[in-house]
Amino acid sequence: MTQRSDAEQRRAEALDYHAHPQPGKIATAITKPTETARDLALAYSPGVAEPVRAIAADPDAAWQYTARGNLVAVISDGSAILGLGDLGPLASKPVMEGKGVLFKRFADIDVVDLEVEAENPQAFIDTVRRLEPSFGGINLEDICAPRCFEIEAALSDVMDIPVFHDDQHGTAIIIAAGLTNALRLQGKRLDEAKLVLVGAGAAGTATLNLLLDMGLKRENLLVVDRVGVLHEGLDDLPEHHRRFAAATEARTLAEALVGADAFVGLSAPNLLSEEMLASMADKPVVFALANPDPEILPELAHQVRDDLIMATGRSDYPNQVNNVLAFPFIFRGALDCRARRITANMKIACVEALAALAREAVPESVLKAYDLDAMAFGPEYILPKPFDPRLIERLPAAVAKAAEADGVARTPYRPHAMPEAGSQ
Known part of the structure; x- marks a missing residue:
């Protein structure tokens, strides 16, 4: 009998997990009694006519009489699935279901996953905007850049519910929170730090925009992409790169990193060499977030620099940058005040709350879980x-609270009653 390799074993376990005891990871639950004829008469005809009339008279009544207020659509075209690329909408369905699991597990938010076959961004936009009456929020997922920028901006303009592309903003929020604390530990400040980012795709662009909103100085920022350092001498940059073009003589990553306080990598394995890391400023911060193989392995990085603070996207190293720390809670807050959109200040509020929480004593329950x-x-x-x-x-x-301050909340915040542990 041939013994399976570790990779084969992991593949078999993953496929078995998704196939049994029933296919997929999410299902519909009934929230009202359905044991008697009276129950069914209330659930459907004739009882259902009453909330229909109430909603027709006052559309806001839908939040009271339907599941809309706790329902998010997770939507993808499959053009940028995890690290696997453009494999199409159907292949993205396991990821969208997985997102639904995380929404439910961490914030008790119900999810419908929708995989959209769209021949162009406008077709995708037209499809999604027609879904507004069904949902309290839209989570866009695994859509490639620059298509994702156009789609999110257009939907945010025409929809009166939050639209959030997690690959952009969830990643940006976690990076910003981690970077805030790492710089603090190193005795540095965001508004003074020199930062180099590699990989100005969806996540990289959103991270830069958020950090600039939080006080990063544009003159202290260098961005590296496939063409090298984005500089003012390049006249054919796409729109999402143009705003980051710097007045600099640096042309390569190695040149950009000399004296840098922080490196954020959202690019490819092994791009950060030992020599580049050694050239950075004292007490550097390195976020090597390429997955599964980072821009530099932590073991090697710590051999080169003993004054380093490092994060990766992996769970088997300290300081994992994990979007699950943001998107369930962003949507939970938005739904619980019926926000019309997610603003920059709402993202910053999430960053600041995350960073502050890490500085507090860790509860016993967390120690036990790990x-x-x-x-x-x-x-x-x-x-x-x-x-x-x-x-x-x-x-x-x-x-x-930030939504209320920005005037995008329909109602005062009312905390959602989370189910008891183990009841989901």
Whole structure:
């Protein structure tokens, strides 16, 4: 009998997980009694006519009488599936279902996943905008750049519910929170730090925009993409790159990194060499977020620099940059004040709440979940853990408060009653 390799074993386990005991990862649940003829008469005809009349008279009544207020659509065209590329909408369905699992597990938000076959961005936009009456929010997922920018901007303009492309903004929020704390530990400030970012795609562009909103100085920023450093001498840059073109003589990543305080990589494996890392400023911060293989392995990076703080996108190293720390709680806060959109200040509020939470004492329940005796704010703990119960307490409230301040909340914030642990 031939023994399976580790890769074959992981593949078999993943396929078995998705296939049994029933295909897929999400299903519909009934929330009202359906045991008697009276129950069914209330659920459907004739009882259902009453909420229909109420909603026709007052559209806001839909939040009271239907599931809309706790329902998010997770929508993709499959053009940028994880690290696998453009494999089409059908192949994206397991990822969209997985997103639904995370929404439900961490924020008790119900999800319908929708995989859209669209011949161009406008067709996708037209399809999604017609869905507004069904949902309280739209989470866009796995849509390639620059298509994703056009789609999100257009939908945000025409829809009166939050539209959020998590690959952009979820990633940006976690990077910004981690970077805030890493710089703090290194005795540095965002508004003074020299930062180099590699990979100005969807996530990279959103990260840069958010960091600039938070105080990063444009003159302290260099961006590197396939053409090298984005500089003012390049006259054929796409729109989403043009605003980051710098007045600089640097043309390569190696030249850009000399004296830099922070490196953010959203690019490809092994791009950050030992020599480049050695050339950075004292007490550097390195976020090597290419997955599954980072721009530099932590083992090698720590051999080169003993004054380093480092993060990756992987769960088997400290300081994982994981979007699940943001998107469920952003939407929970937005839904709980019936926000019309997600603003820059709502994202910043989420960043600040995340960063502050990591600086607090870690609850015993978190230590138990990760089988650890101790965990404290420091070089290997700059972000909260996903199973921290305080995330659902702190982040939605902070997001909703910002929504109210920005005038995009329909109602005052009312915290969602989360189910008891283990009941989902």
